[in-house]
Structure formats: structure tokens, C-alpha cells
Amino acid sequence: MTEGLATPGAGWRRADGPPSAKREKRRRRRGGGRPGGEVAMVEEAEFTSYYGRPIIKPPVWKTPDVPLYLFLGGAAGSSSILASLADVTDRPTLTRNARYVSGGAALASVVFLIHDLGRPERFLHMLRVFKPTSPLSVGSYILAPFSAAASATAAVELLGWFPRLKRFGGVVAALFGGPLATYTGVLFSNTAVPSWHAAYRELPFVFGASGMAAGGGITMALTPVGEAGPCRKMAVTGAVVELATLHRVENGMGIVSEPYHEGKAGRFMRAARACTAAGAALTVVAGRRRAGAVVAGTLLGAGSLLTRFGVFEAGMASARDPKYTVVPQRERLAARENGHASTVTR
Amino acid sequence: MTTVSSASPGLSGDGRSKNRLYGPLPDVQEEAGYDSDHPARVGFFTDTSVCIGCKACEVACKEWNLLPMDDAHGTRDVIGLSGMSYDNTGQLGANSWRHVAFIEQSRSVDLPMPSFPPAPDATSRQDAGNAPDDTAPGDSVTSAMTSVLNAESLSQFDPQTGHSGDREIRWLMSSDVCKHCTHAGCLDVCPTGALFRTEFGTVVVQQDICNGCGYCVPACPYGVIDQRKGDGRVFKCTLCYDRTLDGLQPACATACPTQSIQFGNLDELQARADARLATLKSQGVQTARLYGRDEDDGVGGAGAFFLLLDEPEVYGLPPDPVVTTRDLPAMWKSAGAAAAMIVGVALSAVLGSRRS
Numbered sequence: 001m002t003e004g005l006a007t008p009g010a011g012w013r014r015a016d017g018p019p020s021a022k023r024e025k026r027r028r029r030r031g032g033g034r035p036g037g038e039v040a041m042v043e044e045a046e047f048t049s050y051y052g053r054p055i056i057k058p059p060v061w062k063t064p065d066v067p068l069y070l071f072l073g074g075a076a077g078s079s080s081i082l083a084s085l086a087d088v089t090d091r092p093t094l095t096r097n098a099r100y101v102s103g104g105a106a107l108a109s110v111v112f113l114i115h116d117l118g119r120p121e122r123f124l125h126m127l128r129v130f131k132p133t134s135p136l137s138v139g140s141y142i143l144a145p146f147s148a149a150a151s152a153t154a155a156v157e158l159l160g161w162f163p164r165l166k167r168f169g170g171v172v173a174a175l176f177g178g179p180l181a182t183y184t185g186v187l188f189s190n191t192a193v194p195s196w197h198a199a200y201r202e203l204p205f206v207f208g209a210s211g212m213a214a215g216g217g218i219t220m221a222l223t224p225v226g227e228a229g230p231c232r233k234m235a236v237t238g239a240v241v242e243l244a245t246l247h248r249v250e251n252g253m254g255i256v257s258e259p260y261h262e263g264k265a266g267r268f269m270r271a272a273r274a275c276t277a278a279g280a281a282l283t284v285v286a287g288r289r290r291a292g293a294v295v296a297g298t299l300l301g302a303g304s305l306l307t308r309f310g311v312f313e314a315g316m317a318s319a320r321d322p323k324y325t326v327v328p329q330r331e332r333l334a335a336r337e338n339g340h341a342s343t344v345t346r
Numbered sequence: 347m348t349t350v351s352s353a354s355p356g357l358s359g360d361g362r363s364k365n366r367l368y369g370p371l372p373d374v375q376e377e378a379g380y381d382s383d384h385p386a387r388v389g390f391f392t393d394t395s396v397c398i399g400c401k402a403c404e405v406a407c408k409e410w411n412l413l414p415m416d417d418a419h420g421t422r423d424v425i426g427l428s429g430m431s432y433d434n435t436g437q438l439g440a441n442s443w444r445h446v447a448f449i450e451q452s453r454s455v456d457l458p459m460p461s462f463p464p465a466p467d468a469t470s471r472q473d474a475g476n477a478p479d480d481t482a483p484g485d486s487v488t489s490a491m492t493s494v495l496n497a498e499s500l501s502q503f504d505p506q507t508g509h510s511g512d513r514e515i516r517w518l519m520s521s522d523v524c525k526h527c528t529h530a531g532c533l534d535v536c537p538t539g540a541l542f543r544t545e546f547g548t549v550v551v552q553q554d555i556c557n558g559c560g561y562c563v564p565a566c567p568y569g570v571i572d573q574r575k576g577d578g579r580v581f582k583c584t585l586c587y588d589r590t591l592d593g594l595q596p597a598c599a600t601a602c603p604t605q606s607i608q609f610g611n612l613d614e615l616q617a618r619a620d621a622r623l624a625t626l627k628s629q630g631v632q633t634a635r636l637y638g639r640d641e642d643d644g645v646g647g648a649g650a651f652f653l654l655l656d657e658p659e660v661y662g663l664p665p666d667p668v669v670t671t672r673d674l675p676a677m678w679k680s681a682g683a684a685a686a687m688i689v690g691v692a693l694s695a696v697l698g699s700r701r702s
Contacts, residue, residue: 011657015452016516050447050662051430053437056569060560078688085696116580119665122538125557129539132672133367136536136561178685185684186677190535191564192601192670198676208684212691229699238690319564327658330668 014048021154022166047330049322055102056192065116067308069109070184073143074211076105077112077181078238079219082230084174089165094231095170096157097222098343101215103154103175111307113143135186142183146176186289188315193316194256194325196311205212206243206307211274213237216303221297225288232287239280242272242307255327259317268310276303350584363407368672371528372639378543387547389649390599391589391615392521393622396635399519402437403444406601406609410586414574416441422575429577437662440524443583444598447661449518497689520661521598521607524549524570524583525638526649532562532571532582542545545611547649548585556580567645567667585649612649619653631655637663643675 021191049055071242083098126140137214185204188196198205216235220228250269260269279299286292292336318324370378375384399487417426418436428434458491463617507516530549533541540555541562551571562571571582586596594600599609608615619636626634637658638648643666658665 011449011453012516012660013453014448014660048657048659049448050660051428053662054569055570055659055662055664057439057563059564060573080516081689081692084697085692089696091506092552105605114611115625117558118573118580122557124556125540126559127537128555129537131534131537132538133534133563133674134537135674135677136559140537160701178688179681181688182681182684186674186681187561189677190674192531192567192569192667192669193564197670197673198675201680204663204677204681204684205687208681209689212688216695230695233692233699237695241687322659325664328575329664330659333666 007025010054013078015052016249028346037062047323047326049326051321055322055325056319057314059191059193060118061312062116063111063309067305067312069112069116070107070207070308070312071210071214072105072303073110074181074308075208075214075218075301076102076109076150077146077179078208078211080094080107080146080170080173080177082152082219082234083215084167084170084214085226086230087170090228091227092343094219094223094227096194098215098219099150099154099170101120101158101173101176101218101222103157104149106143106150106173108148135183135190139180139183142176142179146173146180149176149323159311160205177264178208182208188311192325193310193315193317193319195253195259196315196329198328199249202245202249203311206242206249206311209238209241210304210307212277213242213276214238217283217300217304219281219297220287221294221301221307225290225293228287228293231297232283232293235297236280236283237274239300239303243276243306246273246307256318256324259314259321259324263313263317265313265317266311268306268313272303272306272310274303275299367534367644367674368529368644368669371646374528374547375543375545379428380545381691384545386613387609387613388585388610389526389612389651390523390548390596390609391586391619391651391653392523392577393606393608393619393653394518394520394655395622395626395631396604397446397448397519397521398604399432399448399517400447400603401599402601402603403521403607404442404446406597407444408442410469410589411443411584412595413441413581415445420572433582436670438524438570438582438631439570439572440577440581443581445522447518447520447522449656449660450515451518451656451660452513452515455509455512455514458523501561506544515548518655518660520619520652520654521602522661522663523598523650525568525645525651526583527588527669528641528646528648529671530645531565531567531669534669534671535561535565537561544587544590546587546590547584548590549649550584551582553579553581565670567669607619615651619651628654644672648696 043164075081079098080102083095083102086094086098102279104315126137127144129137130141131137149169149172153166153173156166183205186209187198191197212234216231216238217302220231220235223231250257259265279296282296282299287296363425374387376382413525414422415425416422416439417424418428418434420437420439420441422441424482426434428436431448431450433446435442435445438445484658507514509515526548533543533549537559538555538557542552542554558580558581559633560580561574562580563573571580573580589596595609599607608618616639617641623634623636633655636653637654641647646669656659
């Protein structure tokens with residue numbers, strides 16, 4: 001590489017429009033928390049692109065299918081764990097409600113996942129190979145047993161058959177519940193989408209904690225307050241962890257944190273934060289009263305849903321703008337040339 | 347190793363190689379499960395310094411592979427002008443497996459005048475641009491050739507550069523294509539095994555397997571593969587797998603009139619590219635560089651690599667692409683920790699709550 005950041009292209013500029021006006025200039029957000037960010041101390045992030053066109057392809061995943069799938073998977077996963085633990089500690093109403101939530105959400109999430117495929121009739125092709133390098137392949141082998149066990153457990157709960165089988169099915173669902181709620185973080189971050197990939201350590205925690213807030217909140221809203229103690233604790237813990245981890249995603253990644261604040265994604269994220277924080281606070285204050293539990297649970301569920309939409313839209317926005325692909329890669333190259341290998345081998 | 351077709355180098359097998367998720371792989375086909383008597387790895391070397399932007403490659407590719415028509419944004423069965431340049435293909439996608447980028451650039455000629463000692467007649471820029479008409483270029487040409495940073499000497503030997511007023515104009519043309527990476531993100535993340543590594547080391551989609559999950563689309567660091575609207579499956583360059591099997595060159599390389607697109611065994615192409623780069627550098631084209639040639643880059647080197655005359659992002663290519671799967675172990679570690687967190691929180695929530 002003969003040229004660095006300072007002299008891109010030996011003075012050549014794209015010729016259309018006024019000289020160098022098309023050379024995109026945007027303000028960078030503060031310092032940026034990434035190691036190696038100290039190399040590019042310039043306030044303006046200057047970058048070149050091919051007529052402003054995106055470099056990577058934005059995901060073709062549909063909305064609301066995929067955000068809904070993530071939300072339902074998170075709620076189903078955490079409530080299945082809650083159900084089997086409530087079962088062994090003899091909380092019959094909570095057990096039943098959590099099983100209904102996890103079974104219903106599992107079934108609906110499968111429907112949304114299949115509906116999102118370009119060729120839905122070929123959904124079984126997901127199970128013809130197992131590939132550890134593909135989070136979607138691993139996820140299929142988590143979702144398939146989970147949804148079978150969770151929906152069967154909910155069905156026999158509804159019909160009142162086979163009480164022993166019910167407990168076994170609940171345990172199977174609970175085993176796959178945790179991975180189901182968190183693998184979606186790997187699914188998103190294992191892409192070239194800048195604002196998802198950069199958050200690869202945080203996203204599984206964001207989605208897992210958000211799933212806890214949703215699962216805890218929804219079961220809390222459905223269950224009498226006397227039995228709903230575990231729901232309240234899980235929901236509040238989930239909400240706190242979600243807010244804390246999201247704060248890191250939204251502020252700690254330099255330029256690729258930007259899409260989480262702007263446009264549609266920014267509105268989703270702000271609404272999600274408001275709902276989750278209000279839901280958690282209300283759970284603490286009024287969670288032991290029926291009306292308070294219903295309102296708080298609804299707020300927590302809405303917050304979790306909005307988080308998924310916000311993260312989804314932020315990733316889409318970061319994929320559509322070449323800035324988020326070029327600038328971090330330029331900084332990485334500059335850091336490497338200056339002998340800071342830290343950003344490359346993390 | 348039971349089957350070849352959907353074997354992915356990463357995380358599988360016996361761990362002979364330490365570069366399963368990223369880094370150089372000397373024998374990518376063997377890593378994918380082929381016997382050691384497999385054919386040599388093939389690829390493209392696209393030398394953009396001789397590309398004339400004729401788009402014969404695009405047409406040949408469309409005809410041979412029966413690709414449907416679309417506009418610059420991938421809308422099917424629409425004739426659309428991009429309105430930004432002579433490039434109306436716009437991007438690589440499901441229906442365009444070759445894409446000729448067209449960039450018009452200018453720079454002000456404020457560089458110091460050439461210091462030809464005995465040539466007062468050669469100081470006018472217009473004269474220098476029309477140098478072939480001069481009757482006695484003589485030693486001024488040789489001195490111009492040695493003057494490396496001299497804009498006029500460059501334009502004299504570069505047919506793609508011209509002058510307009512006080513500005514210098516040049517056109518960059520580059521035929522982009524799937525890179526057939528050593529560590530292909532699309533191949534790694536495909537959950538159905540529809541994408542596979544061929545015996546030639548290329549990466550191909552099996553259209554009867556693909557179920558259109560779309561995961562490969564954002565996984566590609568170059569934005570090559572895309573879903574075809576109205577069909578639902580994904581499509582990309584196959585490096586003409588059908589033709590390579592029959593010992594033919596890919597359609598685009600056959601059609602290219604300037605040998606800008608060169609097809610062959612990858613190691614031969616690499617040697618040829620290194621020689622071409624040295625030639626250009628010796629002629630003073632200091633901005634020439636190879637892209638995708640380095641096996642230590644983020645994708646372990648590309649099967650289709652390029653000689654560029656400007657920064658990669660000028661052509662719409664990422665400056666430092668990294669296969670997204672490189673960080674996968676850390677991601678799974680994080681997901682495992684998060685799942686354990688949920689179980690732990692649920693356990694303490696249940697055990698810590700009194701029933702009332």
C-alpha cells in the first residue's frame with residue numbers, strides 16, 4: 001500500500017460535481033472506545049466510496065419477521081427455564097403459564113423463521129447438514145428440539161395428559177432455552193454488517209438479557225403475584241443487564257455505534273430504553289400488585305421487542321452506508337502500518 | 347470426512363491446519379476434503395490498467411449463465427440508467443456476476459513543471475499531452491519517463507488520462523467479480539450446504555439445495571452474493587464451473603478483448619501479476635497495487651484478485667476485508683456465557699423467592 005490516509009489516490013478526486021465536494025465528510029463521534037483509535041486523531045472522518053453506494057449488501061432478512069423471531073425466541077427460551085424451575089419448586093400456576101408462553105412463542109418463532117426464507121418449502125434443508133461455522137445451522141439444531149419439546153409440553157399441559165412426560169419435555173426445552181435466547185446474538189454478529197459485527201461480544205448478552213426481561217415480564221403479567229416472585233427477579237435482572245450492555249454497544253464502538261442513535265434505529269432504541277427502564281422500575285415499585293404487574297410486564301415485553309427492532313434497523317443502516325465499512329477498515333490499516341497490531345488480533 | 351460437498355474448513359476435521367478460520371491455506375481443496383490428486387486451484391487476475399470498460403465480460407457472463415435483466419439496484423426486468431456515470435450495472439448481485447466499475451477522476455495540475463533542461467517548447471501542457479505529434483520528442487521523453495511524480499509524463503504514457511483546462515482527467519475502469527476467497531464467509535455460514543468448494547478451489551451455489559435463508563448475503567465482506575427477487579434463492583459467479591469442468595475458460599475471460607481478465611492456475615496468475623506490477627512501477631505508475639493477492643489478508647487471499655490504480659474503496663471494494671467467521675470462537679464463547687447467565691439468574695430467582 002503506497003498511500004495512507006493522508007494522500008489517498010495521489011490527489012485524484014471523483015470528477016463529478018464541484019471539486020472534492022463529493023468527498024464525503026462526516027463528523028466522528030467523540031474519540032471512539034476501540035483500541036488503536038488514537039491513530040486517526042482527525043475530527044473529520046474522510047472517506048472515499050464508489051458513488052456513495054454500499055460496499056456490503058444489506059441483509060435480505062425481512063422485517064418484522066426476523067426481529068419478531070428474535071423476540072419470540074428470547075421470551076420462549078427464558079420462560080422455558082422458568083417453567084421447569086417453577087415445576088420442581090411446586091409453583092403450579094407459574095409452571096403452566098410459563099409453559100404456555102414458551103410453547104406458543106416457540107411455535108410462532110418457527111413460523112416467522114420459515115416465512116422469512118426465500119424458499120419456505122425447503123426449510124428442512126436446514127437439517128441436511130450440521131455446520132459449526134454457521135450460526136444459523138447451529139441455531140436450527142437448537143430451535144428444532146426446543147420448539148418440539150416446548151410446544152409438546154404446552155400441548156399436554158393444555159390437554160392434561162401424561163404428567164410425567166410433561167416434566168421431561170419441560171426439562172428438554174429448558175436445556176435448549178438458554179442457547180436459543182443467546183445464539184441469535186452470534187447469528188447477527190457473524191456477518192460483515194459493521195454495527196453488528198463490532199458488537200460480537202455484547203450482542204449475545206443483549207439478546208439473552210432482553211429475553212429474560214421479556215420472559216420474566218410476560219409470565220409476571222399472567223401469574224398471580226404470590227407465585228410470580230421469580231418472574232419479577234428475572235425480569236428486573238434482565239432489564240438491568242440489557243440496559244447496561246446496550247449502553248456499551250451504543251457508545252463504546254466508535255463510529256459504528258452511530259447507527260444506534262440515528263433515524264429509525266435511534267427511535268426504536270430510545271423507545272426500547274424507556275419501556276425497559278419504566279417496566280423494571282414499575283416491577284420494583286408495584287410488581288406485587290396485580291395491576292402493577294400487568295402494566296410492568298407489558299412494558300418489559302414491549303421494551304424487549306423494540307430492542308430487537310432497534311438492533312435490526314441499526315445493522316441495516318450501517319450496511320447501507322459505505323462510511324461504516326470503509327472508515328473502520330482504514331483505521332485498522334493505519335493502525336497496522338503504525339505498528340499497532342492490537343486492533344487486528346483481538 | 348464423510349462428504350466433500352458441504353464440508354467447511356473451519357472447526358471440522360482433525361485440526362491438521364492451524365489456519366482453519368483465517369490466514370493462509372496452501373491447499374484449500376484438500377482442506378475442503380478433496381484427495382490430493384485434485385486439479386490446481388484456478389482464479390482470475392483482473393488487470394484494471396488495461397481495462398477499456400467495454401463490458402464484453404458482463405454481456406458474455408449474462409449470455410452464458412442465462413442471467414435475467416435488472417437495473418442498477420437489482421430490480422428485475424427493468425431498464426434503468428443509474429444517472430451517475432456510464433455504469434448502469436451498478437453493482438454485483440444475483441443477476442450481475444461481472445460488474446464494470448467506471449470512475450471519472452480529476453485533479454488540478456499544480457505539480458511542479460517538468461525540469462527538462464533544453465526544452466522550452468515542451469513546457470506547454472497541451473503540447474505535452476499531444477506528445478506523439480511532436481516531431482522530436484527525443485531525450486525529453488526519456489527524462490519525462492524517469493521523472494516519477496510528473497503528471498505530464500504520466501499522462502504521456504497512460505492512454506486513460508487526458509487534460510481539460512487546468513485539470514487532469516482520468517478514467518478508471520475495473521471489472522469486479524466474486525473473489526472466491528480462501529476463507530469464504532458465504533461458504534462458512536451457509537446452513538444448508540448449498541454453497542460448496544469445488545475441486546478447482548472455487549465457491550459455487552447448488553441451486554437445488556439453496557433455501558433462500560439469505561445468511562450468505564450480509565456475510566460476504568465484498569457484497570458479492572445476493573438474493574434474486576422473485577426467485578428467493580441466492581446467486582453469484584461460479585467461475586463458470588460448467589466450462590472449467592470441460593477445460594474451457596470462463597465466458598468473461600474468453601470475451602475480454604484486452605486481456606484485462608486473465609484466467610488460469612492461481613499460482614501462475616500470481617506470478618504474472620507480480621511481474622505486471624513491477625513493470626508498471628518501473629514506468630512510474632506509483633499508485634498501482636495488487637488487491638486480494640496477499641495470502642495474509644483477512645480472507646486468506648482471494649482466488650480472483652486485481653491490479654488497481656487507486657485505493658480499493660474508490661472502486662467500491664473494502665480496503666481491509668476480513669472473513670466474519672474469524673471471530674466466531676469468541677462469539678460462541680460469549681453466547682455460552684450469556685446462556686449460563688440466564689440459567690444462573692433463573693436459578694437464583696426461583697431459589698431466592700419465597701412463596702406466599
